[in-house]
Amino acid sequence: MEGWTKRIRIAERIGLNQEYGFSEIHKMLILLALFLLLIIAVGVAITFGAYNISVSDVYRIVMAHMTPFGDLSSVTKLHNTIVWELRIPRVLLAVTVGTALATAGAVFQGCFRNPLVEPYILGISSGAAFGAAMGIVFSNFLLSIQLSAFIFGSLAVAMAYFLARVRKETPIVTLILAGVIIGSIFSAMVSILKYIATDSALREIVFWLMGGFYYATWNDVRLLVPIIIPSFLIMWALGWKLNILSMGDDEARALGVNPEKYKFVLITLATLVTSLAVSTVGIIAWVGLMMPHATRMMLGPDHRYVIPASAMLGGTYLLVCDTMARTLTTAEIPVGIITSILGAPYLFYLLRTRGKAMLG
Numbered sequence: 001m002e003g004w005t006k007r008i009r010i011a012e013r014i015g016l017n018q019e020y021g022f023s024e025i026h027k028m029l030i031l032l033a034l035f036l037l038l039i040i041a042v043g044v045a046i047t048f049g050a051y052n053i054s055v056s057d058v059y060r061i062v063m064a065h066m067t068p069f070g071d072l073s074s075v076t077k078l079h080n081t082i083v084w085e086l087r088i089p090r091v092l093l094a095v096t097v098g099t100a101l102a103t104a105g106a107v108f109q110g111c112f113r114n115p116l117v118e119p120y121i122l123g124i125s126s127g128a129a130f131g132a133a134m135g136i137v138f139s140n141f142l143l144s145i146q147l148s149a150f151i152f153g154s155l156a157v158a159m160a161y162f163l164a165r166v167r168k169e170t171p172i173v174t175l176i177l178a179g180v181i182i183g184s185i186f187s188a189m190v191s192i193l194k195y196i197a198t199d200s201a202l203r204e205i206v207f208w209l210m211g212g213f214y215y216a217t218w219n220d221v222r223l224l225v226p227i228i229i230p231s232f233l234i235m236w237a238l239g240w241k242l243n244i245l246s247m248g249d250d251e252a253r254a255l256g257v258n259p260e261k262y263k264f265v266l267i268t269l270a271t272l273v274t275s276l277a278v279s280t281v282g283i284i285a286w287v288g289l290m291m292p293h294a295t296r297m298m299l300g301p302d303h304r305y306v307i308p309a310s311a312m313l314g315g316t317y318l319l320v321c322d323t324m325a326r327t328l329t330t331a332e333i334p335v336g337i338i339t340s341i342l343g344a345p346y347l348f349y350l351l352r353t354r355g356k357a358m359l360g
Contacts, residue, residue: 027305030298034312038095041316045091045323046083050330053079062088090216093224094322094335095315097213097281098291100228100273102314105288106295106307107235107270110242111263112172119274119288121176122267123183127156128278129209130186133193136204145208150279156182157271169260211282211336213322220280227276231269232311238266239304246301284336286343287314 047058057075061083064072072080104119112121120126131152135145143151157179164170164178194202235242241262244252252259274288295309321338 027299027302031305031309031312034309034316038312038316038319041319042091042095045094045319046087048323048327049082049087050327051082053083058083085218086216089218089221090213090322091319092221093216093281094213094319096221096224096228097277097284098287098315098318099232099311100224100277100314101284101287101318102291102310103232103235103307104270104274105314106292106303106310107242107266108288109292110246110303110306111266112176113246113248114172114176115293116289117176118285119270120183120283120285122160122179122271123156123186124153124271124274125278125283126183126186126190128153128275129190129283130193132208132279132282133190133197133205136201136208137193137197146279148279150275152186153275153278154271156186157267157275161267170263207334208282209336210334211284211339212325212332212334213281214332216281224276224280228273231273232307235266235269236304236307236311238262239302239307242266242303242307243301246303282334282336284318284339286339286346287318290343290346291317 046062047053047055057079060071060075061080063069064075064080065084101119105117108117108119108121109115128149131143131148131150132145134152135141135143135148141148160175160178160182161170163182164175166174190205194205197205241257244255244257245259245262245266249259252262277284291310291314292306295306295313299305299309318335318339321342322335325333325335325338
């Protein structure tokens, strides 16, 4: 009886189905629609490109590599290379990175109980930028650009977390302020590296900071997918705990949940996937901020549904942006520019139409 009472209290506090009028069937249908939208976007992205390849050739190439029944005899070697070695790894990487950033955004917003939080709030982007700049400026640096960006991105969050730690607790406001401080320090060090960099190194740093999937390979996919997908599944499984954390630490303790323990686990996983994504493709803004908002508008605040919906919508959105980036002009546009151009008007719309609800 006591367990059911707790569940009722939680449902009333976080405004689940009754307040938003979303039935379980309605939510499942939305998740199914988002999954189908993602599959369609993947198919379109593989087909579209600067080099025209027919849908039938794309189908033959995919079937030849994915099944033992395929036949490449009617497909040129050039088409096979473009589809299998260039487009498909890029598409899979865009979906994986979009999933990582959107899921991390949903988790951070739930943990910090702030709808304006994004995955970079604790200094991941600044730390990763410094690590990448180190690898670019000092070419004899012991670490590769990707590994250096990952290490310093993770280090920035660890520094922010331990800086905010007070008496075995980590207050949300203090953690956010610590993240701002650490991010500012790393940003200043990036500026120093830009100042001393050569012209070619400076161009490479700026290009990296804008984000993009220019050099996507199967090795990147093999590195990210085995880490990001299990991390996503764990965060999804902890969705109910995140619902409780979003009520506040005092309410969580009253319901028998250790907020420090679950915040540490969730923030660590969100940091891991964000650091991996940023170290591989650079800084891509707005995905982690926009997608959780969009899914909450469709599904309500229940993180058991918000997390998978954010992941699918984030993968679809970033894939669409990347397809636009490589097809709108003859010269490829950094995808970070596309996401920022589309993201700023969306946030303006949210502030104008739902500002009081978002900030209150």
